[in-house]
Amino acid sequence: MNKEIVSDTKMISSTATNKGLHIEEALIFEQGSTDRSGVDLPEISGRSDRLGKLKRLDQIGLPGLSEPEIVRHYTRLSRNNYAIDIGLYPLGSCTMKHNPRLNEAVARLPGFSNIHPLQPPSTVQGAMALIKELEEWLTALTGFPTIALSPAAGAQGELCGLMVIRSYLEKQGDPRETVLVADSAHGTNPATATMCGYRTKSIPSNDSGTLDLQALENMLDNKVAAVMLTNPNTCGLFEGQILEISDAVHKSGALLYCDGANFNAIVGKVKPADLGIDIMHLNLHKTFSTPHGGGGPGSGPVAMTSVLAPYAPLPWIEESASGFTITEHLGDHSQQSFGRMRAWHGQMGMFVRALSYLISHGGDGLRQVAEDAVLNANYIRQGLHKHYSMPYPGTCMHEVLCDDQSLKPAGLKTLDVAKALIDQGFHPMTIYFPLIVNGAMLIEPTETETKEILDQFIDAMITIANHSTSENIAALQNAPVHTPRRRLDETKAARNPILRWLQDTGPSAT
Amino acid sequence: MRYLPHTKRERELMMAKIGIENINELFDQIPETALSSFANTLPSHSGELEVTHHLQSLANLNLAASDAPSFLGGGAYRHHIPATVDSLIQRGEFLTSYTPYQPEISQGTLQAVFEFQTQVALLTGMELANASMYDGSTACAEAVLMAGRVTKRKKVILSGGLHPFYCDVVETLAQFSELSIEKSRPEAPAKGHHDTAALEKRINKETACVVVQYPDFFGLIRDFSQLGEQCKKAGALLIIVFNEPVALAALKSPGEMGADIVVGEGQSLGVGLNFGGPYVGLFATKSQYLRQTPGRIAGQTEDLDGKRGWVLTLNTREQHIRREKATSNICTNSGLCALAFSIHLSLLGEKGLSHLATLNHEAAMSTADRLCNIDGLEILNETYFNEFTVRLPKPAGPLVETLAQKKILAGVPIRRLYPNREDFDNLMLVNATELTSDSDINLLAESISEELS
Numbered sequence: 019m020n021k022e023i024v025s026d027t028k029m030i031s032s033t034a035t036n037k038g039l040h041i042e043e044a045l046i047f048e049q050g051s052t053d054r055s056g057v058d059l060p061e062i063s064g065r066s067d068r069l070g071k072l073k074r075l076d077q078i079g080l081p082g083l084s085e086p087e088i089v090r091h092y093t094r095l096s097r098n099n100y101a102i103d104i105g106l107y108p109l110g111s112c113t114m115k116h117n118p119r120l121n122e123a124v125a126r127l128p129g130f131s132n133i134h135p136l137q138p139p140s141t142v143q144g145a146m147a148l149i150k151e152l153e154e155w156l157t158a159l160t161g162f163p164t165i166a167l168s169p170a171a172g173a174q175g176e177l178c179g180l181m182v183i184r185s186y187l188e189k190q191g192d193p194r195e196t197v198l199v200a201d202s203a204h205g206t207n208p209a210t211a212t213m214c215g216y217r218t219k220s221i222p223s224n225d226s227g228t229l230d231l232q233a234l235e236n237m238l239d240n241k242v243a244a245v246m247l248t249n250p251n252t253c254g255l256f257e258g259q260i261l262e263i264s265d266a267v268h269k270s271g272a273l274l275y276c277d278g279a280n281f282n283a284i285v286g287k288v289k290p291a292d293l294g295i296d297i298m299h300l301n302l303h304k305t306f307s308t309p310h311g312g313g314g315p316g317s318g319p320v321a322m323t324s325v326l327a328p329y330a331p332l333p334w335i336e337e338s339a340s341g342f343t344i345t346e347h348l349g350d351h352s353q354q355s356f357g358r359m360r361a362w363h364g365q366m367g368m369f370v371r372a373l374s375y376l377i378s379h380g381g382d383g384l385r386q387v388a389e390d391a392v393l394n395a396n397y398i399r400q401g402l403h404k405h406y407s408m409p410y411p412g413t414c415m416h417e418v419l420c421d422d423q424s425l426k427p428a429g430l431k432t433l434d435v436a437k438a439l440i441d442q443g444f445h446p447m448t449i450y451f452p453l454i455v456n457g458a459m460l461i462e463p464t465e466t467e468t469k470e471i472l473d474q475f476i477d478a479m480i481t482i483a484n485h486s487t488s489e490n491i492a493a494l495q496n497a498p499v500h501t502p503r504r505r506l507d508e509t510k511a512a513r514n515p516i517l518r519w520l521q522d523t524g525p526s527a528t
Numbered sequence: 529m530r531y532l533p534h535t536k537r538e539r540e541l542m543m544a545k546i547g548i549e550n551i552n553e554l555f556d557q558i559p560e561t562a563l564s565s566f567a568n569t570l571p572s573h574s575g576e577l578e579v580t581h582h583l584q585s586l587a588n589l590n591l592a593a594s595d596a597p598s599f600l601g602g603g604a605y606r607h608h609i610p611a612t613v614d615s616l617i618q619r620g621e622f623l624t625s626y627t628p629y630q631p632e633i634s635q636g637t638l639q640a641v642f643e644f645q646t647q648v649a650l651l652t653g654m655e656l657a658n659a660s661m662y663d664g665s666t667a668c669a670e671a672v673l674m675a676g677r678v679t680k681r682k683k684v685i686l687s688g689g690l691h692p693f694y695c696d697v698v699e700t701l702a703q704f705s706e707l708s709i710e711k712s713r714p715e716a717p718a719k720g721h722h723d724t725a726a727l728e729k730r731i732n733k734e735t736a737c738v739v740v741q742y743p744d745f746f747g748l749i750r751d752f753s754q755l756g757e758q759c760k761k762a763g764a765l766l767i768i769v770f771n772e773p774v775a776l777a778a779l780k781s782p783g784e785m786g787a788d789i790v791v792g793e794g795q796s797l798g799v800g801l802n803f804g805g806p807y808v809g810l811f812a813t814k815s816q817y818l819r820q821t822p823g824r825i826a827g828q829t830e831d832l833d834g835k836r837g838w839v840l841t842l843n844t845r846e847q848h849i850r851r852e853k854a855t856s857n858i859c860t861n862s863g864l865c866a867l868a869f870s871i872h873l874s875l876l877g878e879k880g881l882s883h884l885a886t887l888n889h890e891a892a893m894s895t896a897d898r899l900c901n902i903d904g905l906e907i908l909n910e911t912y913f914n915e916f917t918v919r920l921p922k923p924a925g926p927l928v929e930t931l932a933q934k935k936i937l938a939g940v941p942i943r944r945l946y947p948n949r950e951d952f953d954n955l956m957l958v959n960a961t962e963l964t965s966d967s968d969i970n971l972l973a974e975s976i977s978e979e980l981s
Contacts, residue, residue, distance in 0.1 A: 046874055060962070107625075120579060129590040130583075132594045134803070135604055144590040173857045174858075206848075213857050288563055313866075314627075317806075359666075378531070382573055390532055466533065498633075505632065511839050
């Protein structure tokens with residue numbers, strides 16, 4: 019233990035690594051003792067087992083900790099995280115908006131949280147009514163008659179969409195071979211096309227940051243199954259030629275898939291079905307505020323036209339005179355469905371939260387969501403355009419795209435801006451994405467931020483840009499310093515993978 | 529609207545700064561026909577009171593499994609979740625953070641993921657685990673796709689004991705790949721009869737993997753060590769699937785049986801029933817297959833000061849770097865459910881988990897011992913953990929429905945999952961956990977007796 023007397027106070031620090039509210043926390047495997055436990059369970063009778071000859075004889079190796087130790091462990095860990103509850107989280111195309119606590123409360127009603135997926139349908143009529151009600155809202159907002167609710171997240175929604183398209187095309191006798199993906203698209207789009215057995219070709223963007231229609235027309239032929247487009251796209255721009263794109267795609271016999279990651283910009287203002295789109299996924303954990311939980315769970319419902327509806331995945335819920343029923347298997351009437359994507363009915367916990375969000379906002383509130391989200395992004399754009407280079411002129415939708423061209427002469431790059439923002443108390447924007455813009459910084463403030471916060475963020479960004487021309491540049495490149503950890507060695511992590519705790523690796527220098 | 533902070537005056541100030549008079553100027557790239565065709569027929573906004581009232585009224589139409597004796601399992605299990613779990617996962621720093629892209633301010637999530645990966649690896653007896661998948665079924669399908677990449681072979685053999693919905697998901701997600709799926713015929717448990725030997729005979733040089741479940745869908749526990757050896761000899765991978773992680777505390781680990789990939793559903797620890805989702809898929813494998821593993825993985829490293837820390841690592845496997853050549857399209861996984869799983873497991877610890885497993889097994893034995901006294905009812909399993917199959921003298925579906933009307937959730941009529949198997953009509957899957965009381969068991973037994981008499 020390194021004892022250290024802090025000058026001109028009488029404070030003594032006996033644990034050099036702890037600083038005020040920040041306390042270093044060891045791995046759970048480095049704490050406790052085997053005999054401790056955080057639960058008290060009823061006595062066991064000790065009767066002989068019926069496990070065949072397969073009873074476990076060895077220890078698993080789990081540590082034992084009491085409840086107070088567990089509470090402290092996870093509370094300390096939590097304090098090493100930034101979160102939307104703490105401040106602005108402007109990750110572009112991630113839509114980190116406020117997560118209402120009402121949604122958490124209603125999702126925990128035992129009538130929703132404590133029902134088993136195999137209960138007799140007669141005992142879960144309320145759950146099925148809720149799912150139908152959510153479908154109605156999403157139908158009204160997208161303009162599509164059919165919503166497949168089972169996909170577990172956005173990427174699974176994409177897979178659902180492409181599987182619907184492929185099943186439809188196979189039924190027409192020609193599954194085709196390729197999927198065209200905009201070069202500004204999320205990586206999930208081409209990865210999904212591969213999982214669906216398609217080859218991917220990339221459609222170039224034009225100088226304005228939107229899809230190059232001429233290039234698309236040249237690429238469309240009778241081998242193309244689908245075009246995957248994000249609208250608004252990941253440059254924060256609305257694909258204004260969407261109707262022309264749709265016409266060209268349909269003329270070639272292909273279908274138009276829309277990645278709905280950026281639906282927040284147009285929710286309550288425009289129905290995607292009116293934009294010539296055939297099928298799209300929505301992210302309930304983006305547009306409809308279900309919490310992202312440090313990496314999920316999400317929910318990725320897929321909305322589609324009536325032509326594609328017969329190919330939607332199992333299961334689905336129908337309303338009859340005697341109540342709601344659930345179809346879990348392919349029967350004679352549903353042979354065209356492409357099948358089941360996951361074990362149960364969908365992310366029910368997310369459905370309850372999303373419906374709570376939808377009812378809370380109503381049609382008027384949702385329209386305001388889109389308008390304020392777009393207003394906030396443009397306000398930031400206005401505040402930054404003299405200080406940061408922006409690859410595309412004009413206004414943006416719900417996210418604004420900058421790059422590091424203007425900072426480069428001073429030797430500063432996008433990563434440094436991101437890390438410097440952390441020291442100013444902000445979560446960075448999405449960086450180095452979309453891939454078509456070098457040094458991209460994609461800023462999505464969302465509608466739930468105040469003007470004051472946006473002003474503070476703009477100030478912080480300007481301060482960083484101004485410092486880039488001064489001698490302070492080394493300090494920026496050194497950022498962050500006010501964090502539980504400074505820049506981490508990602509190369510080392512990948513080169514010498516340590517992916518779990520092992521007894522003998524133990525803690526390194528802390 | 530309570531979630532939207534701007535006042536009318538602030539909106540005007542901001543618009544003036546941007547240089548617009550009407551907000552629609554910012555939407556001018558959208559085709560006018562589409563903008564004007566939006567007729568807002570949705571109800572207008574509601575306060576907390578109205579929303580709560582409406583959703584509570586829907587929740588009231590459901591019979592919560594906590595309000596009835598429940599013997600439902602079949603891939604989702606009801607356990608007591610300590611209050612600490614839900615309290616901790618509702619800390620905003622966990623609940624409202626994104627995937628940890630900026631490690632300096634995400635060490636909490638990253639350390640928790642690293643601990644979760646270690647727990648899953650220990651529980652399954654494998655070398656490493658990823659940060660989670662959507663659920664057990666998609667983890668299973670991803671394991672099958674991975675086996676195809678690892679072995680560069682095309683034949684996939686699914687055991688008849690694999691959960692029928694997992695079979696469906698594997699078939700669905702592999703239908704446009706080059707893999708061909710061979711399904712073994714599911715059979716009700718019978719003395720001395722199971723399909724392990726038959727599976728061994730099917731393995732050949734084209735076999736990419738054999739997928740088995742432990743305990744299987746009907747509750748049977750089987751040793752796959754020999755199957756593992758056969759797979760190894762033939763160059764195929766053995767994939768062991770589990771639905772109930774608590775069982776792994778009582779049983780020889782899948783790793784010890786020679787599994788190459790172990791996947792399962794983590795719902796029963798920390799997550800709750802939730803009508804089927806969100807759940808959490810567990811995915812563990814051997815180090816040699818690391819580069820073909822799907823999903824996020826946290827790894828240990830150091831910061832500039834040499835302090836231990838964690839980052840998302842081996843990203844070159846993933847969609848955001850590798851795009852169409854990625855090992856999977858998965859992006860968002862099941863982070864918060866994985867955290868709940870991990871906290872529950874941490875609370876239990878070695879001693880608590882082992883004790884919980886014994887309680888579950890004893891509850892199931894007590895239930896079986898009581899039910900087997902009922903005339904005409906037969907317990908089919910010789911072995912089981914906390915779930916077993918019974919044969920009734922009449923169809924299980926209507927009986928379960930009748931008991932549900934009496935607020936008893938009796939079990940899963942197996943034919944609900946196998947609609948084409950008339951021979952399964954009288955079979956019911958019965959689960960018991962630490963929540964099953966003696967009076968629940970008595971009530972179930974008496975009600976079944978009544979219906980059969």
